[in-house]
Amino acid sequence: MALKAKYNKKLVVILGPNASGKSSLAVYLAKEFNGEVISADSRQVYKGMDIGSGKIMTKEMQSIPHHLLDVASPKRRFTVTQYQKKANNAIKQIYKNGNLPIICGGTGFYIQSVVDGIIIPKVKPDWKFRNLLEKKSTDQLVQMLKYLDSKRAKNIDKHNRRRLIRAIEIVVKTKKSVPVLKKDKKFNTLILGVRRDKLVLQKRIKERLEKRLKQGMIKEVVQLKKTGLSWKRIEEFGLEYKFIAYYLQDKMKYDEMIERLQKAIENYAKRQMTWFKRDKQIHWIENKKTAKKLVKKFLK
RNA sequence: GCCGCGGUAGCUCAGUGGUAGAGCAUUUCUCUGAAAAAGAAAGGGUCGUCAGUUCAAUUCUGACCCGCGGCA
Numbered sequence: 001m002a003l004k005a006k007y008n009k010k011l012v013v014i015l016g017p018n019a020s021g022k023s024s025l026a027v028y029l030a031k032e033f034n035g036e037v038i039s040a041d042s043r044q045v046y047k048g049m050d051i052g053s054g055k056i057m058t059k060e061m062q063s064i065p066h067h068l069l070d071v072a073s074p075k076r077r078f079t080v081t082q083y084q085k086k087a088n089n090a091i092k093q094i095y096k097n098g099n100l101p102i103i104c105g106g107t108g109f110y111i112q113s114v115v116d117g118i119i120i121p122k123v124k125p126d127w128k129f130r131n132l133l134e135k136k137s138t139d140q141l142v143q144m145l146k147y148l149d150s151k152r153a154k155n156i157d158k159h160n161r162r163r164l165i166r167a168i169e170i171v172v173k174t175k176k177s178v179p180v181l182k183k184d185k186k187f188n189t190l191i192l193g194v195r196r197d198k199l200v201l202q203k204r205i206k207e208r209l210e211k212r213l214k215q216g217m218i219k220e221v222v223q224l225k226k227t228g229l230s231w232k233r234i235e236e237f238g239l240e241y242k243f244i245a246y247y248l249q250d251k252m253k254y255d256e257m258i259e260r261l262q263k264a265i266e267n268y269a270k271r272q273m274t275w276f277k278r279d280k281q282i283h284w285i286e287n288k289k290t291a292k293k294l295v296k297k298f299l300k
Numbered sequence: 301g302c303c304g305c306g307g308u309a310g311c312u313c314a315g316u317g318g319u320a321g322a323g324c325a326u327u328u329c330u331c332u333g334a335a336a337a338a339g340a341a342a343g344g345g346u347c348g349u350c351a352g353u354u355c356a357a358u359u360c361u362g363a364c365c366c367g368c369g370g371c372a
Contacts (some may be wrong), residue, residue, distance in 0.1 A: 018336085043336060053336085082335040109335050120333055130334095157330065158340040166332080181332050238336035263325080268336055274329070 007034075007100045011091065012295055013186040014104040014110055015040070015276060016194030017269035019204045023056045026104035026192060028288055030064040031296055036065045036094045038087055040105025040114075045083070046074040048224055050241035051217040054208070056273045067094075074229060074237070084113040091187070100299070108275035115191070117184035133165045144168055149177040163177050188300040192291055193282040194247050206257060209258070218244055239264055 043053035067090040243261040
């Protein structure tokens with residue numbers, strides 16, 4: 001009983017770019033502090049997407065429970081809101097087990113949705129409606145939004161069709177303007193960021209890529225195709241899936257595929273850092289020892 | 301050696317008689333149910349070298365240097 005109370009409302013987050021070594025750090029900390037890991041990765045939620053998404057292998061989990069892996073079918077689109085809900089449930093369950101929840105992943109938006117508890121308008125994506133709007137010019141979309149919700153139209157990125165369409169969708173479905181972003185923080189959170197020197201990270205990405213190719217990453221994509229996914233859908237998953245799909249369709253030679261994929265992963269790692277950088281509460285670390293110390297202090 | 305083609309941003313290439321652009325890369329940034337997504341901004345070039353024509357040359361002319369292809 002005492003143990004249960006101890007971790008109540010406490011949450012540890014490990015984030016960082018692709019290939020920085022988050023997963024093994026999470027397992028290490030989980031073993032030290034009775035933790036259970038919750039993945040925060042927009043691709044690892046899908047079944048059948050293991051090697052390409054860099055999912056941790058069962059062996060590597062060292063019998064630490066991992067949540068939010070393989071919770072969705074790649075045939076359907078998974079969204080932040082679903083993630084937020086499932087993650088909150090998982091955290092509740094982990095508290096019940098008397099353990100410490102450790103969120104580990106690189107999808108900043110997913111992490112933010114849980115840590116900050118951002119309140120996302122309850123309007124389900126309506127693909128028919130979106131496709132309709134997709135036919136309009138960007139300028140037409142801006143005009144529409146100006147008419148529907150002048151306030152939101154002022155702040156929105158007027159070149160970003162996807163955002164414009166979403167904003168219009170919210171207004172049309174709720175018959176109200178887009179609400180101001182509100183937060184509902186539910187947890188006492190410690191955020192650790194794994195930082196790596198640029199060149200070191202590039203090298204790690206390269207080695208990891210080679211390793212996964214040997215493990216059958218290409219076969220995995222062939223397998224996905226066999227389950228009935230279209231090439232277009234597979235390409236939508238990005239990075240490994242996108243470039244391997246190009247290769248398998250003969251749109252790209254093997255060497256070019258590898259080269260461009262490496263670059264694309266590096267670029268992705270940078271975008272991740274851009275997202276993380278603005279969060280000033282992140283404790284940037286480079287080794288396990290510092291991480292352990294920080295968590296120990298946090299749990300006291 | 302001759303003929304042809306080319307030499308413009310880190311890379312691949314547009315282009316013009318009034319000192320230059322694109323895509324990718326680089327850097328910075330945004331983020332309200334697709335986030336590995338979607339979008340924005342910035343830096344970067346004595347336009348191969350030297351000379352000539354011209355008010356003005358990266359653009360025209362000549363020579364030279366370098367690369368590629370063909371012929372010998």
